[in-house]
Amino acid sequence: MCFWPQLPLQGSKRTASKKNSMSKIPTVEGIPVPLIPSTTQSTERKTLDKAKDAIPHPPSRFSLRMSAGFWRSLEYIGMSLHFLAPPRPPNPSFSRTVPSTISKVKGEFTLQFYTPKGYGKARNSDKTYPAVVNFHGGGFTIGNATDDARFGRFVVDTCGAIFVSVEYRLAPEAPFPVAVDDAADAILYLIRSAKELRIDPQRLATSGFSAGGNLAITSTLRLAEHLKTNKEPDHKLRAIATWYPITDYTLSRAERRATSVRPDQTLPDNLTSIFDASYLFPPELELSNPLLSPSKASDEQLANGIPPNVVFYTCEWDMLLREGEQLAKRLENPPISKNVRYKMIPEVPHGWDKSPDPLKPAAGAEALYLECCKVLKEIFDQE
Numbered sequence: 001m002c003f004w005p006q007l008p009l010q011g012s013k014r015t016a017s018k019k020n021s022m023s024k025i026p027t028v029e030g031i032p033v034p035l036i037p038s039t040t041q042s043t044e045r046k047t048l049d050k051a052k053d054a055i056p057h058p059p060s061r062f063s064l065r066m067s068a069g070f071w072r073s074l075e076y077i078g079m080s081l082h083f084l085a086p087p088r089p090p091n092p093s094f095s096r097t098v099p100s101t102i103s104k105v106k107g108e109f110t111l112q113f114y115t116p117k118g119y120g121k122a123r124n125s126d127k128t129y130p131a132v133v134n135f136h137g138g139g140f141t142i143g144n145a146t147d148d149a150r151f152g153r154f155v156v157d158t159c160g161a162i163f164v165s166v167e168y169r170l171a172p173e174a175p176f177p178v179a180v181d182d183a184a185d186a187i188l189y190l191i192r193s194a195k196e197l198r199i200d201p202q203r204l205a206t207s208g209f210s211a212g213g214n215l216a217i218t219s220t221l222r223l224a225e226h227l228k229t230n231k232e233p234d235h236k237l238r239a240i241a242t243w244y245p246i247t248d249y250t251l252s253r254a255e256r257r258a259t260s261v262r263p264d265q266t267l268p269d270n271l272t273s274i275f276d277a278s279y280l281f282p283p284e285l286e287l288s289n290p291l292l293s294p295s296k297a298s299d300e301q302l303a304n305g306i307p308p309n310v311v312f313y314t315c316e317w318d319m320l321l322r323e324g325e326q327l328a329k330r331l332e333n334p335p336i337s338k339n340v341r342y343k344m345i346p347e348v349p350h351g352w353d354k355s356p357d358p359l360k361p362a363a364g365a366e367a368l369y370l371e372c373c374k375v376l377k378e379i380f381d382q383e
Helices: 017-022 063-082 145-161 178-192 211-227 253-259 267-279 299-305 320-333 365-381
Strands: 095-097 108-114 129-135 164-165 200-209 237-243 309-315 338-344
Touching: 063 145, 063 267, 095 178, 108 145, 108 178, 129 145, 129 178, 129 211, 145 164, 145 200, 145 365, 164 178, 178 200, 178 211, 200 211, 211 237, 211 299, 237 365, 253 267, 253 320, 267 320, 309 320, 309 365, 320 338, 338 365
Parallel strands: 129 164, 129 200, 200 237, 237 309, 309 338
Antiparallel strands: 095 108, 108 164
């Protein structure tokens, strides 16, 4: 596995006092989350088999919808502040609302397109562009396709690629596996519409953050599953860029927090419980399903479904650090043998790059975005 040097982020000092470090408040999708102690007492290792094991006493679906609406309102405010910091992220060039084709829950979702300079002027030319299909974070419950526009700017400018961010359907209204189906459907739409959109179907990649990082992985597994019984136009997925993804729902939140070097900087139980109760439904849902927990996929599924290149980022203070690191190592080792570039980002919590600071972007975020996109460009440029 290729490990990048683990350098402190700009503005980060390992010699900082514990008092100053403890004053940091983690955020999720631009929302400062109060540090409320977890109500879960046991941290004993116990594999969770079904959704009802993760959330023994879930709120009603109506209550979850009300809670999701509240957190979505906060997320809108947080991301509005995040967008104010210079340089301002770009607006989408255009959008498409497309029908679902593989989900059993019929509906539609929206794709936001960010295009390179010259894309509009080259409408009558034969020039085609690589494409990165992106999935936003937010526990599958909150968030919007425009949330990762800062990363999208680097994809467009550095890779010369079209950045397509997916407004997949959210839980609790649309629990698992709707988000995964929509994610795979988004890739299929680009493959089927490649000529119209001037996309090179041989140069595709996925990306995503947090829950979206999960979808960046599981969408390729779902696509591989679809292709077993369906013929689609010729294409090639070349890479995944996944940022601090959740990969194993058979682990309890309590156990994850206990393994973190900074449990005080992990997302609190009041928020993660809403996320899990919303997405993990019905109660008999098997948590080892590879489309939910890609860490539980077989070697064969990962070898056949994951693209040859994986760019993988985790955060030092994140409760998801260990499962992410373990999956990255597994993907690199035989028999899966992917080309993995892995980096653990020091001294940051989950979702640190979505800081709601209106004055400046999160320390080090843009440098890492650039680093990631340089790797993607190298991959796209390979014959």
